[in-house]
Amino acid sequence: MSDTKEIVSSQPQDVAQMKVGGNKNALSREVGADGKREWSFGLFDCFSACGLCCWATWCPCVVYSKNRQRLRNLQYQGAPLQGGGERYTDACCIHGLLTFTGYGWVLQINNRNEIRDRYGIRGDAFGDCLTSWLCRSCALTQERRELELEERSLE
Numbered sequence: 001m002s003d004t005k006e007i008v009s010s011q012p013q014d015v016a017q018m019k020v021g022g023n024k025n026a027l028s029r030e031v032g033a034d035g036k037r038e039w040s041f042g043l044f045d046c047f048s049a050c051g052l053c054c055w056a057t058w059c060p061c062v063v064y065s066k067n068r069q070r071l072r073n074l075q076y077q078g079a080p081l082q083g084g085g086e087r088y089t090d091a092c093c094i095h096g097l098l099t100f101t102g103y104g105w106v107l108q109i110n111n112r113n114e115i116r117d118r119y120g121i122r123g124d125a126f127g128d129c130l131t132s133w134l135c136r137s138c139a140l141t142q143e144r145r146e147l148e149l150e151e152r153s154l155e
Helices: 043-048 048-059 061-076 090-100 105-119 125-134 136-154
Strands: none
Touching: 043 048, 043 136, 048 061, 048 136, 061 090, 061 105, 061 136, 090 105, 105 125, 105 136, 125 136
């Protein structure tokens, strides 16, 4: 009887993680050498989604909360959130209280960063901070429209 042992000459390879969700570049924006792209809609394209822009202007806490819920659902369920999410949640209340004191935009920075990371959009935390502070309504509208593109690709 011969005992032959198999010699392993390579290490196990990492397995790619499953990517949950739909098309993350639904409008086929050009991706640069850095693997990043621009937003699907410009910051001031918010005026072409007038109803949403009005909600973001007068009730930013509601738009923030719904954006957050939709993003979480896409991240963890890989599917659109039925009904677009609840209007009045704890996130909405916290954002509303902070908005009343002038600091609601601070909560938006993290959401914007997560959306940029999810879709491979160029930018940085400093830009997210300035955009959320100086152009709150347009930033919320831009973020919502990016989320909606992926949701539509899943339907």
